[in-house]
Each structure stands twice: as structure tokens, then as C-alpha cells.
Amino acid sequence: MTTVETQERTTSAAHDGDTGTALRFITCGSVDDGKSTLIGRLLVDSKAVLQDQLAGVQRGGTHDLALLTDGLSAEREQGITIDVAYRYFSTAKRKFIIGDAPGHEQYTRNMVTAASSADAAVVLVDATKLPWAKNANAAEPAELLLQTRRHTLLAHLLRVQSIVFAVNKLDAVDDATGAFERISAALRAFAEAAGVQVTAIVPISALEGWNVAEKRADWCGYTGPGLLELLESLPVTAPDQAVPFAFPVQWVEKFSSSSDTSQGRRVFWGRVGSGQVEAGQAVEILPGGQTATVAQVLDHARQPGPVGAGRSAGIVLDREVDVSRGDWLLAPGVVEPVRELKATIAWLDDEPLVAGRVYWALQGHRWVKAKVQRVTGRIHIGTLETEAADRLEANAIGEVVLALQQPLAVLPYAQSRSLGALVLVDTASHRTAGAVLAKA
Template sequence: MTATTTTPSSAAGALASIHGDTGTALRFITCGSVDDGKSTLIGRLLVDSKTVLQDQLAGVQRGGETDLALLTDGLSAEREQGITIDVAYRYFSTARRKFIIGDAPGHEQYTRNMVTAASSADAAVVLVDATKLEWAAEVEDGEVVRRELLPQTRRHTLLCHLLRVQSIVFAVNKLDAIADAGLAFERISAALSSFAEAAGVQVAATVPISALKGWNVASRHADWCGYEGPSLIELLEDLPVTQQDESVPFAFPVQWVEKFSGSADTSKGRRVFWGRVASGHVEPGQRVAVLPGNQVATVAQVLSHTRQHKTVHAGHSAGIVLDRELDVSRGDWLLAPEAFEPVREITATIAWLDDEPLVAGRVYWALQGHRWVKAKVARIIDRVNITTLDSEPVDRLEPNAIGDVVLSLQQPLAVLPFVQSRALGSLVLVDTASHRTSAAVLVQPAPSKA
């Protein structure tokens, strides 16, 4: 995908005009490297939006000053070590919009937690600590200085891009601690733009901020860093939410089977299959096929989460009653007939999250929806070099690496490329012995048979 960039002042408005609904709550995460100020930024957002009570503020006083990061770092280990370990979700609202924030950890060993948060996010604010980067020198020993970003800045941006986070915003933080903040922002912005272009990442905006002092966070800090665009909150207020997979054929993972409730006005004595519509929509009279088994039936009734009879669209929970009894249980899928071709081998990009390296031949549990199947790593194709963005042939993937692999499945699954469907194009690999989450799997288009 070719990267395109927009000016900060026009980015959010352009996105909103294209994608529409800004009345819906925006789910976004803060991510980036260690100590870039992610927790402090969220604390600032909560304080400036008047979401924090006075007794909560009193509880995070340290040496007479407010430690904003403690408003999100709730685990005792986080407070003791001064780091974020797990994803902390917080809620706040402005006059224009509601927000759900996920504070993702920056440490490499907790990358799996960051991936979990990003997988359901509409937007990501990638923080960049200006004090950690070599931005001052323009020419050194007669050569133009190549400005390197921190590895976690690159890794988190790439993961957000791979996980189809719709809007990515770079927030250059701690510029208040730099004498020539304008020059620093100009050069760091150029480095971020160069990286995004090379990686094919579309960036909504790059904003200079001070999370500690609140500059350009909730309100604009005029005549600072040569930036004349909106504040971070103003940008977030105009970002679009992720659209559901309405254009993809109907697919429904069965989560729970309600057995013969006996309620004549709902199921008429038949079982109700509950779950969340992954793609398309479901309505009475619609034909569906069961995977596995490929038996076909007609939808007799559709219930909403409040047991009202109605058509249910992607992203919403539904109870489905079929016109006849079929062998359907938790983990099965109801699909549009003949719309999918289940496969037993997939090529995928994975984010390797386990502490042990991935090697070919290993067998894992693969989870799609609520269905578990055994998956063998048939081949490791390559790995993305985080620094150069080149693909390198390898025979293993180290912890936190991103690469392409071929998986052989014990039983067929109905999948689509992740670029086409988040729900049908994503799986999770789980270690069969330790039961740890080992990888996030993003299905790639099938290779051409020509």
C-alpha cells in the first residue's frame, strides 16, 4: 500500500468527511517506547476533561506534585516499578464525543498486551519522546545525519498498521524539555514521515505535545514549534470509527447454544445459537451452511441481544433459530452457503509474542472465533527487519518479531485475507503445553495458482 500523508490541520477533517460517523465513541490506544509518556498523556486527558475526582487526584500526589501516570498504572507492580505492564482502559468524554482509551505497555516483553489492545482499536496515538532522539546535528563528518527512531516506535507503528488500526497519529512528546523545540519537532516529524512512507503507513497527523504540561493536548498551545494545527483532542474528536464487515458474506461464530427454552414466542422449542455476527447480516428466510459438516438450513428467527425479532448486522450480537435441528455446537460457524472455500493451509503474517523462538515443525492450537484446531508451522518464509523494513529469509522468529509463515491446519477453516475482513482474517496461536498466547495471525491472500 502506498503511503499518503496529510497536513495536520486537514487530516482529521478529511478522514471524518470520508468515513462519517463521529458521534460514536472512539476506541483508541496510546503506544510507543518505554517512558515516552503514554500513561502521563492519558492522565492529562482524564484531568483536563474533568473525569478525575478530587480524592483520586489526592491519591496520586508525589512530593507535592501530581503524578499523572498513576491514574492508569493501577497494578501494584506497575506502581512499584514505574512501568506499564497490562493494558489499562479508561473512559472520558468531551462536549463532542465519548472515548475509550487503552494504555498499552511499551516494554518489549509485554508486546502481546499491546497487540491485544490494538486489535480492537479505531485509532492509535504513537508517542515519541523527543528527548531520546538525536535530532540536533544536521551534518556530521561531512554526511547528512540519518535520524533513527526507537525500535519500539517502529514496531508498535507496524503492528498497528498490520492490525488495520484505521487512524495512526504521531504525538511528539516532551518538547517542553528542549530549548529549540521548533527545530526538534521539524526534524523528528521528517524522520517519522520518512519511516511511514517507507512502511506504507498512512498517518492522520503528527502533533507536538507536552503531556506533562498539557500543551496541545486538550487545547492548542499557540505559536509553539511552528505548529498551527488542531490539538490532540480536536484531532481525536474527528477521527472515524472502524466500519464493520458489512460487505463480506454472512459469517457467524457460535459462542453459546441455548437448549430448548420452550418459549413459544421466541425459539418455538428449537435451540437458539448465540454469538456476534462477524460479517454481513442475518435475517429470517436466509440460507446458512454449518462448518464443519456443510449442512444447510434456513434461518427461522433472528433475535437481538434483547430478544427482539429483527435483522442483525455485523458487529452485533444475535440469537439464530434454524428451521430444523442440525448438529451445531460452540465453536461451529454459520456461513453464507458457497460463499467461502474452507482451507487447510494458509499463508499469514504473524506477530510472534512467545518468549521462545518460533521454529518450523511446531504445533499450536489455532483459535478462530470460538473454534480451536491444531496448526503446524509448515514453513517460516521471512522476517521484517524493524530498522530497514526489508524482508529477510530466516529459519526462526525471535520474540516480538514480525514475519510471514505457512500454517497447516488439522481441520479446514473458512478464512479471508485480513485486509478484507478483520474477523475472518485473524487467528490466535496458543501453546499446547503452557496455554500461553504465542502469536497474532493475520491471513494473507492465497498465492496465485498461475
């Protein structure tokens, strides 16, 4: 996954915020929990797979549904998911964009990429892996796998709006009802301790199709909707309309010949990160610090009119100022640029994060050097407690302080996705090293 792909997906368009819009969701969780099989089941049951495709994944008289999403040859050979595989399907009620995120810990960076633009996350839990059967005390919940906890925490940190737990493979256990009760108790206890708002916990069998597209009545004591019915009702992520205007400049169109749209001035194109832009409003250019007034706003079809968060826009200013790719147009005086940044970070590189290291930091389309001043703590995935640490190993989640070579306009990620998200990139290998979420 390239750095540019990661950042583009991190700041990709938000949606309209209603159930009539396509829902973008991911499946995640631990290795072999059945994520690819679930997606295959959804594709088959929604008639999104042709008969020749279905015949191509037949193994020993049955269909290996996971092969419908494993696109890389290495994935098919090893039987694992490495990269994020996106698939599209629809029902009579809705369209869906679904991403199959890898379960292996070493591919956490790909899961983060997929989650950063998702409206919902379906976290699968394999009932056969948990020691529920060894526990004679029904009141004591089962212990969750670390990768289940890690993926849930990452989805929560990345502000994925709806988190659904799908307890899978309950058809393969003797006491499905007891297993579902104990696993549900463990999930609720974990979510409460982590501050995660859970949308639903659904018992399923991806292999058999139970409670996926078709509701299996009176199974495991569950009376709620099936998984697909639930997904049809979930909201998409609302754009950051209430946040002050922020616009990362992606491309500068030089002196368009179309005088009726740009009045002969340069047009600054990009995607509105937050707020809204319309003619007549004042903007501040960072890092230059100049101010100007918006003379005209063009939408993606070059039609004039206001454009809100999550939509592409071309902005024409009332005067010529120095603006280049990577600059930001912002509401004046709202955000004070900073050179020191406190943040939560998901560390994705194989090389540990230690104080003193220097990386490239990418915010929007702007690159600046960032030095790790100190690592202030690490979140223990098992206990959820923040423990003292002076370094972060691969796939750890921790707290850091960064010193920026040039000031950036930053808001907490909880307030603004566009101004609160950065990506750290190794200066030598150019690999994405960390996902940075600014704190207050």
C-alpha cells in the same frame, strides 16, 4: 492476559462508524515516552478525576499523572506499564475508551491485544530520546526508536483505522521547532516506506498539557488541531458489512420455552463477524457442511429483526442440524475451507517459532491443531525489508505457512477481521504465542 480475553477483544464489536459513537483508542510507543502521563493529562483536563484521586498521586508538590493509570502494584513500584489499563472519559462532544499499552518489548502481546479492538492509535515519540540535536544537517531526519516502528507496524497490520503520532516532551528541548520538523520528517519517511496512512503528527507536552486539551498557538510551527480536538473528530471502525456473512457460534440455547421467539428450536448466539443476517437467508454450517435457512433472528434484547456485523445475535434455523459452540454459520459457497494457511504473524512467545512445532489455533470460538510447516521470512523492523529466516524470536513479525489439522474457512485479514484473524496458543503452557493474520 488470558487467551480467551485476547480472542474476545480481537473479535470485539465494531462500532457504528460515526463521530457520535465512543472512540476506542490506545496510546503506544517506546518505554517512557509519556503514554501514561498523556492519559493522566486527558483524564485531569476532562474532569474525569476526583480531587481525592488527584491528591493521591501528588509527589513533591506536583502530580505524577502516570500513576492514575498504573493499576498493578508492580507497575507502581517499578514505574512501568505492564498490562493494558483501560480508562473512560468524555468531553462535551464525545465519549472515549482509552487503553494504555505497555512500551516494553516483552509486553508486546498486551499491546497487540489492545490494538486489535482500537479505532485509533496515538503513537508517542519522545523528542528527548532522538539524536536530532547531534545532527547539524536539518534536512536529515532523526532516527526513530525500534519500538516506535514496531508498534506502528503492528497497529497498521491490525487495521487500526487512524494512526496519530504525538511528538512528546518538546518542552524539554532547546529548539522545539527544529526537533519537531526533523522528527516529523522521519515519521513521514517511515510511514511512506511501510505503507502506513498517517492521520496527523502533533507536537505535545503531556506533562504541561500543551496541545493536549488546550491548543498552544504558534508552537513548533504547528497550526493543526490539538490532540483532544483531533480525537473528537476521528471516525470509529466501520463494521465489515460488505463482506459475506460470517457468524461464530459462541453459545447454544437449548429449546427455549419462549415459543414466540424461537418456535421451540435451539437458538445459536454469538456476534456477527461480517455481513448481515436476516430471516429467509441460506447459511452453511462449518465444519459439518450442512445447509439450512434462517427462520428467525433475535437481537441482544431478543427482539426479532436483521442484525449486522459487530452486533450480538441469536439465530434460529428452519430445521434441526448439528451445531455446537465453535462452529461457524456462513454465506453458502463463498469461502472454501483450507488446511494450509499463509499468514503474517506477530510472534509473542518467549520460545522461538520454528518449523515443526504444533500449537492450538483459535479462530472465533473454534480450536484446531496447527503445525508450523515453515517460516518464510522476517520483517526487519529497522529497514522494513523482508529477510530470509527459519525461525522467529519473541516480538518479531514474520511470514509463515501453517498446516491445519482440520479445515477452516479463512479470508485474508485485509478483507475480513473475523475470518482472517487467528491466535496461536502453546499446547503445554496455554499462553498466547502468536497473532496470525491470514494473507491472500
